[in-house]
Amino acid sequence: MQKPDCYDVSGGSGKVLKLKKAIYGLKQASRAWNKKVDQSLLENGYCKSKLEPCMYTKMNGKFKTIVTLYVDDFFIFSNCKLETENLKNVLSSQFKIKDLGRVKPCLGMNIKFNKLEKSVTLSQESYINNLLQKFNMTDCKTVDTPMETKLNVECDKNVNNQVPYQQLIGSLMYLSVLTRPDITFAVSYLSQFNNCHTDEHWAYAKRILKYLKKTINFGIKYCADGNTKIKGFVDSDWANDSVDRRSYTGFCFVLANGIISWECKKQRTVALSSCEAEYMAISEACKEAIYLKALQFEITNNMYTLTLFNDNQSAQRLSTNPVFHKKTKHIDVKHHFTRECVSNRVVKLMYLPTANMPADLLTKSLCSKKHYNFMDLLGIVPV
Structure with a gap:
């Protein structure tokens, strides 16, 4: 890295500093972190998935442990408490970690477990509430569907750059990818007009928010059958x-x-x-x-x-x-x-x-x- 202005290095001003440790924020920092975690898990008997580079598995007879990574978050799925505790001890000896217990809020999702129904539900009610507040739609009327049937909208020369259209589409896209596939088509269709949106497109984008307000408590439910x-x-x-x-x-x-x-x-x-x-x-x-x-x-x-x-x-x-x-x-x-x-x-x-x-x-x-x-x-x- 380039030397700071206040730091003097003998031998001239054209010298640079060699990093012994990756600094957070550098382009190569994420790669260095991933290599470190990968090495740690492989040394402890975990096998890296050939399909998902951020998933690791460990088998021990009937017991199975799966570790998935999202940046610097570890998600541990296991039917063996002993292996779970052992993994936590190994990780804590090499990294500064904090055990947050059973996952609840995660990446904008709310995760709920129901032992009686043997079910897991994923929803984003709090995320939708934040969207409604952000785009001043908390008091809007609701609609039954995210888009009108047989809707065909075309581009127009009268582009309206005064509204945060791209920002809204991006926020809705994140929602549709995680827990709300019911708005996926509407978001995909309207995303075609990111560079040529008009007041008409903006109205249709806000309609999705009206639909989300009505279905704010909807999510995906998985049941063990x-x-x-x-x-x-x-x-x-x-x-x-x-x-x-x-x-x-x-x-x-x-x-x-x-x-x-x-x-x-x-x-x-x-x-x-x-x-x-x-x-x-x-x-x-x-x-x-x-x-x-x-x-x-x-x-x-x-x-x-x-x-x-x-x-x-x-x-x-x-x-x-x-x-x-x-x-x-x-x-x-x-x-x-x-x-x-x-x-x-x-x-x-x-x-x-x-x-x-x-x-x-x-x-x-x-x-x-x-x-x-x-x-x-x-x-x-x-x-």
């Missing part, structure tokens, strides 16, 4: 965007009656049919399915064929039938990856009617009845 298999749902909305006519992909995965992974994004190419749009959506869902299966296998050693539900029988037949025909020759090679996943029994495609497809929540704005029905199917309930 004995079923340890992950199941997935995938859907697409063909040519949803009236400007570029691209389709939206939406998929989600459920475990213990609660949603654990979800995604909503616009497809990069224009699909020529609903079958094509669904086929490309299934390809994206298959990639996430492979990751989740491998991650679960690292933790539980449980290997099985993951069931993936979709609501388009043509796309399902296209995925299971590798015969080449003219209707698919223009589709990008990467999307035919689905066929390989099906033939290798990585995933099993099953048909599910659109009326029962919860992934529809991630592809378009719905009426209130469907919206809350799909939320319930994904474990997003009042907590």
Whole structure:
């Protein structure tokens, strides 16, 4: 590092100082910290995950301990109290740590445990309250859904830079990523106008806050039901965007009656049919399915064929039938990856009617009845 102005070094002013210890705030400090923690856990018998670089596991017969890291926070999951205490002692001997006990508030989330129901709930009520106060929406009226049905908004030359539009979208995006997938589509749709927003876009963004005020006590609830298999749902909305006519992909995965992974994004190419749009959506869902299966296998050693539900029988037949025909020759090679996943029994495609497809929540704005029905199917309930 450059020497401070008040510090004299013999030999000239062009010399620098060599650091013996990483200083908080430097670019390389986070890397140095991670290497130190990694070395400490590996020396104590923990194995680093091949899929999640911040997850470590240790097996000892029937006992299992999992350690996950988030910057300088340690999360310990174990069915062995002796190993937990031993790990705490090891860490305290090398780092200055503070045992906060069972996790409750974490990263803006409220975590609650219910022994009678054998359930865990994740919510962000306090975070939503702070958002409502920050954007002066504490006394606003409430609405039933985060977005109007069949809404199509276009860019306008009359950009309004006087409102904190990007700030609000960023705050809502953090909420949608952690515990509120029910607003994911609305946030994804409105984020397209970060650099060309008008008063109309600002009004639609504030509508999401009105919806959140009504559903402030909603969160994700996980219940131990004995079923340890992950199941997935995938859907697409063909040519949803009236400007570029691209389709939206939406998929989600459920475990213990609660949603654990979800995604909503616009497809990069224009699909020529609903079958094509669904086929490309299934390809994206298959990639996430492979990751989740491998991650679960690292933790539980449980290997099985993951069931993936979709609501388009043509796309399902296209995925299971590798015969080449003219209707698919223009589709990008990467999307035919689905066929390989099906033939290798990585995933099993099953048909599910659109009326029962919860992934529809991630592809378009719905009426209130469907919206809350799909939320319930994904474990997003009042907590």
